[in-house]
Amino acid sequence: MEKFELPHLGSRNIKTGLSVLICLIFWPNSLFAAIAAVICMQDTVENSVKIGLNRLIGTLLGGILGVLLLFTINKLNLTSFATVITALGVSLIIYICNIIKKPAACSIASIVLIGILISHRYDDPLMYSIRRTVETAFGIIIALIINKYIHPPKSKKQKTNEKLENVNNK
Template sequence: MFVIIMEKTMEKKNKKIKFLGMRVIKTVIAVYLCFLISFIRKTSPFYSAIASILCMQNSHDNSFKVGKNRMIGTIIGGLYGLLVIVGIDYINVELFSPIYYLILSLFLIPIIYTNVYCKTASSTYISCVVFLSITVSHIGDASPTIFALNRIIDTLIGILISLLINKTL
């Protein structure tokens, strides 16, 4: 038994460690392009860079599937987030109060239902994440509406860059 364990340990040591595969290189290029575009647009590169990382897969087909789900989820979550921040402002609900959090929690129902209705259940999680990132993290910004729209645009930029890089390299 001891000999078998030692042989397996030695086999593992003899295997070469891959360091830089094409997926790593493509991811680095995609993130850098997101940084450059954000620099030109004078926005934060955070959302586009994250989207490009998450969408970079081992093949263009897999990246396209992930990117499509992320794009659909971002649009649904972003539109609901925009609706809520405009509505909250209109009805004058105090931000970050128990009633505010109740409204946000209840809005997860139509977000989830919209994804299921559109037959895009696999994008539900990202719809909820985008919605909450808009309504919880940045509602106090000078212009929450502009913030929400920019988050949608930033994420779409990251997805498109990732798909383009994965297709061409």
């Protein structure tokens, strides 16, 4: 019978929890900051920056288009077409992300746009969009700071060099 062993608690695990803790201490109940911190804690600082930028760009684009479409729906009294407009908005935001060569931002941009267009909880969609973008940026910044300065992971270049050294030493 094999002995059951738990994996060790890695530094990325600890840093992710610490990032969420800091986000929630400074901004209690900030769902979007905490989510951004979890998603942006990656295996290298470079990957954290890449994921963070895509997340921020997607949040911003989805928020802007969502607010513009909601304003249009409300001004032109198109609420009966809101479902179709939401679907068209998702296609448009994906197209925009591809035009600006940020396909990795498509998912979050679509999610933010859908959140603005179908949620009736937000009295002021512009403020929702701004708050969501600021909270997301806060979570990204916290994750980047923690990942870079607390037990920083090896860069892609360092990992590649180590692999080459291991191959050469065999």
